[in-house]
Amino acid sequence: MQIYLPIAELSVNAFVLLGLGGIVGFMSGMFGVGGGFLITPLLFFIGIPPAVAVATGANQVVASSVSGVLAQLKRKAVDFRMGFVLQAGGLVGSAIGIWLFARLSALGQIDLVVQISYVLFLGVIGALMLQESVRALRRARKESAPVRRAHSHTWVHRLPLKMKFRASGLYISVLPPLMIGAAVGLLSAIMGVGGGFIMVPAMIYLLGMPTKVVVGTSLFQVILVSAFTTLLHAMTSGTVDIMLALLLIIGSVVGAQFGARVGVKLRAEQLRILLALLVLAVSLKVGSDLIFQPNELFSLTPEAVE
Amino acid sequence: MMRALLILLALALPAAAQEESIVAGLSQSSVSITTNYVGSEILIFGAVKRDAPRPQGALDVIVAVEGPHTPVVVRQKERTAGIWINTDAVRIDSAPSFYAVATTGPLDRILNQTDDLRHRITIRQAIRSVGISSETEEPQAYMDALLRIREGSGRYRINEGSIWMDQQTLFRADVALPADLTEGQYRVRIFLTRDGHVIDMLERSIGVRKAGLERFLYTLSREQSALYGLLSLAMAVLAGWGASVIFQRLRR
Numbered sequence: 133m134q135i136y137l138p139i140a141e142l143s144v145n146a147f148v149l150l151g152l153g154g155i156v157g158f159m160s161g162m163f164g165v166g167g168g169f170l171i172t173p174l175l176f177f178i179g180i181p182p183a184v185a186v187a188t189g190a191n192q193v194v195a196s197s198v199s200g201v202l203a204q205l206k207r208k209a210v211d212f213r214m215g216f217v218l219q220a221g222g223l224v225g226s227a228i229g230i231w232l233f234a235r236l237s238a239l240g241q242i243d244l245v246v247q248i249s250y251v252l253f254l255g256v257i258g259a260l261m262l263q264e265s266v267r268a269l270r271r272a273r274k275e276s277a278p279v280r281r282a283h284s285h286t287w288v289h290r291l292p293l294k295m296k297f298r299a300s301g302l303y304i305s306v307l308p309p310l311m312i313g314a315a316v317g318l319l320s321a322i323m324g325v326g327g328g329f330i331m332v333p334a335m336i337y338l339l340g341m342p343t344k345v346v347v348g349t350s351l352f353q354v355i356l357v358s359a360f361t362t363l364l365h366a367m368t369s370g371t372v373d374i375m376l377a378l379l380l381i382i383g384s385v386v387g388a389q390f391g392a393r394v395g396v397k398l399r400a401e402q403l404r405i406l407l408a409l410l411v412l413a414v415s416l417k418v419g420s421d422l423i424f425q426p427n428e429l430f431s432l433t434p435e436a437v438e
Numbered sequence: 439m440m441r442a443l444l445i446l447l448a449l450a451l452p453a454a455a456q457e458e459s460i461v462a463g464l465s466q467s468s469v470s471i472t473t474n475y476v477g478s479e480i481l482i483f484g485a486v487k488r489d490a491p492r493p494q495g496a497l498d499v500i501v502a503v504e505g506p507h508t509p510v511v512v513r514q515k516e517r518t519a520g521i522w523i524n525t526d527a528v529r530i531d532s533a534p535s536f537y538a539v540a541t542t543g544p545l546d547r548i549l550n551q552t553d554d555l556r557h558r559i560t561i562r563q564a565i566r567s568v569g570i571s572s573e574t575e576e577p578q579a580y581m582d583a584l585l586r587i588r589e590g591s592g593r594y595r596i597n598e599g600s601i602w603m604d605q606q607t608l609f610r611a612d613v614a615l616p617a618d619l620t621e622g623q624y625r626v627r628i629f630l631t632r633d634g635h636v637i638d639m640l641e642r643s644i645g646v647r648k649a650g651l652e653r654f655l656y657t658l659s660r661e662q663s664a665l666y667g668l669l670s671l672a673m674a675v676l677a678g679w680g681a682s683v684i685f686q687r688l689r690r
Contacts, residue, residue, distance in 0.1 A: 134476045136617065138648060138655040143476050143617030191670050198678030240513050240524045359671050366667030370659050374670045375473075381674060385681030422521040430583030431524070433511040434535065 139373035140184045146379055148178065153192070153383020160196055160384065161391025162398075163407040168193040168325035168358075169254060171380065172246075173414060180376070182243055186233070187365035187372045188380070189324030193358040195381040197326060197351045199388060204348030211299035211345045215352040217306050218331075221313025222320070222357035229321025230364040237369075240433065244422075249323050251419040257329050258411035265404035272401060300341045300349075308338060313353065321361050326354035329411065457490045458497075460630050460640045467642070469615060469624075470649035477617040480644065483610040486630060492606065495633040498541065498548035499601050501611045502559055502629070505536030505593075505646075506622030507566075512580045528573045528580045532566040535620035537594045540611045542601045550634035557636055559629065561585060561594050592616050619646050 135146040152174050160167030168189050175185035204210055236242040293306050312334045316327035331350040335341045341349070366372040395403060462484025469478055482501050510533045516525040539560065541548060549559060558564050565584065570577040588594040593616065603609040615624075624644040629636050648656050659666040 134474060134617070136471055136473055136475045136652060138652045139659060141618055141620070191674055194671060195674035195678040198675050199682045200678075202679065202682045240511065240527055244521075244523050359674075362671055362674075363664070363667040366659065366670060367663045370663055372659070372667060372670050374655055374659075374666070374673065377670060378673060378677075381677045385677055389681065389685045424522075425517070426515060426522055428583075428587065429515045429522075430580070430587065431513050431515070432584060432587055433513065434533075435509045435511065 135375065135379070137180075137373050137376050139371065140180050140376060142179065144178065144180075144376075149376065149379035150383040152178070153380035154387035155383075156380075157196065157384030157387025157389075158391035158394075159387075159410065160200075161388030161393075162395035163391075163403060163410075165326075165328050165407070167196055167384065168320075168327075169250070169323070169329060169411070169414060171384075172324040173250065173418060175376075180373075181371075182246060183233075183237060183369060183371045184373050184376070186246065186322070186324030187362065187369070188377045190320060190326075190358045190361040190365065191372055191374075191377040192380045192384060193320075193324075193326040194355060194362060195377075196384055196388060197355040197358065199385055201348060201351040201355060204351060207344075207348070208299075209345050209348035210352050211297055211341070211349045212352070213295075214297045214300055214302075214309060214339075214341070214345075215349050215356075217295070217309045218313035218316075218349075218353040219356050221310035221315075222317035222353060223360055225314035225317025225319075226321045226357055226361045226364065227317075228314075229318040230361070230368055232318075233322055233365075234368060246323060247418050247422055249319065251415050251422065253319065253323075253330065254411050254415035255419070257333070258408050258415055260333070261404060262408035262412065265401050265408060269401040269405065297341075300339075300345050302339065302341065304339065312338065313357075316353075317357050317361070320354075320357050321364070326358050328354055457488060457493065458630060458632070459487050459638045460499075460628055461485050461487050462628050462640055462642070464626060464642055464644065466644065468645040468647070469619070470647060471619060471621070471652055472648075472650050473652060475617065475652075477619075478615050480613045480615060480626075481610065482613065482626065482628065483608075484628065484640075485609070486607050488607075493632065496543075496548070497603075497606045498543055498631045499603060499609045499611070500542075500545075500549060500559060500629040500631060501538075501540045501601065501613065502564075502625075502627045503536070503538045503540075503613045503615075503644075504534045504564060504625045504627070505620055506624070507532040507534050508620070509533075510584060512584055514580070514583075526574065528570055528577070530565060530567045530570065530580070530584060533584060533588075534561075534564050535593065535622075536615070536624070537561050537564055537588075538597070538613050539595070540597045540600045540613055542599065542603050542609070544598050545596070548631050548634060549629075549636070553631070553634070553636040557627075557629065557639065559627075561596070591618075593618075615646075621646055621648060 133146045134143045136143045156167040156171045172185050172189040236245050295306050296303050316331050319327050328350050332346055335346045465481035510530045511527050513524040513527045515522045554560055601609055601611040624646055626642045628640045630638040
């Protein structure tokens with residue numbers, strides 16, 4: 133069944149989109165991530181214009197995060213206060229990101245920046261995650277659980293403007309969460325991702341938040357940042373395709389439920405190794421497009437109808 | 439003797455041009471892009487009207503269907519520091535978003551260069567790139583790239599010999615419009631040529647517009663972009679919330 137997308141202005145098979153959404157939803161349900169880092173490159177691959185793919189990707193992240201955060205709310209695993217602080221930073225980052233996106237599109241370098249961001253961030257995060265989870269798996273085999281302090285005092289704890297985050301059991305400066313929020317907002321606008329894959333490690337290692345509130349809080353803040361990003365993309369460049377988003381979302385919310393069930397059956401370390409490999413694979417795929425000579429050296433960018 | 443012949447020829451040609459003219463119609467004068475639009479086929483049919491007996495020479499028909507023009511930026515990638523990035527760009531003032539040429543025979547035989555230039559019939563003539571040579575040293579490479587990419591994606595096509603013609607009088611041409619159409623007025627020109635000279639031309643137009651839901655969403659996204667953005671968000675939140683509620687019910 134072919135369906136015409138009003139903003140992307142092309143006709144795509146609806147089942148392909150439902151399937152794509154389903155695959156990404158399955159992954160995100162299994163690993164507990166938003167899945168934006170998968171959906172945007174997949175949309176490039178089926179021929180959706182990059183600007184539309186990034187903006188619509190952000191829209192689909194909203195849906196999958198809402199679905200995820202509802203599950204976390206029941207476990208009381210959301211630190212709202214931390215979420216709002218991250219948020220405040222996120223809005224600034226997102227606004228800068230949208231502006232950069234428009235500037236780079238005009239210069240013809242947006243594809244390059246999007247690709248390089250994917251290679252760098254996914255490559256680094258994937259490699260770190262793989263290393264960490266392989267080590268964890270080995271440790272589990274030896275069955276000698278290491279003693280880890282709840283959180284260690286670093287330079288982060290010496291900054292001014294301290295605030296109490298009760299749900300996380302933290303008393304820290306608001307500056308690091310603001311900065312992390314801004315960085316993730318920027319990535320969200322440029323890469324069309326929620327940024328959970330950066331946010332989660334940053335919360336654990338930089339802020340020292342307890343693991344049980346990390347996923348819920350990250351999802352909560354991702355909802356607001358990606359919602360803001362979607363709105364700004366819709367208003368500045370008009371690149372959000374609601375029809376495309378709807379099909380992807382239907383596929384992904386269904387896929388996510390099945391993914392979550394499979395995820396429960398696997399061990400946490402195995403899950404993380406799989407996720408790390410997936411992230412690395414996406415990074416390598418995007419990277420290879422940059423390194424190998426493309427079939428067509430020229431590209432066209434039509435301007436608006438006179 | 440030679441001069442007399444030339445004068446005779448000069449007198450005969452315009453006369454011949456008036457003797458034959460085209461009568462033609464289109465199967466439709468508008469195309470509506472709806473949700474399930476997958477492309478459409480336009481049928482162009484007609485006949486050659488004559489007031490005098492058929493003159494000598496080969497009679498041919500050329501149909502050119504042309505989409506709205508837009509400026510296009512053509513960018514070239516080069517390997518810089520090990521990766522392929524866009525380095526040079528050229529702006530082509532005006533290129534049709536769609537261009538299809540259908541003929542009764544090979545273009546180089548049925549159309550001479552002068553008339554092609556005058557009527558801008560072939561794709562290369564339809565593209566206007568006045569300032570291109572001041573922007574780059576190799577304008578031809580960029581023009582070739584534009585043609586190659588758009589031919590590859592089916593936006594520009596030449597179907598030589600695809601027009602059916604009977605008794606040098608009746609003709610019909612089918613032109614397929616692709617699924618990724620740009621909105622606007624499409625110009626359909628029908629040329630009648632004899633021995634490479636254009637002897638008559640007829641112009642029609644087809645309006646291509648999004649319709650129904652597509653029209654509504656597109657207009658909303660352009661004119662009420664904040665509302666459209668909020669609508670997209672509401673849809674996403676509702677879908678995310680709805681899915682978790684439905685699946686919780688199912689699990690019980």
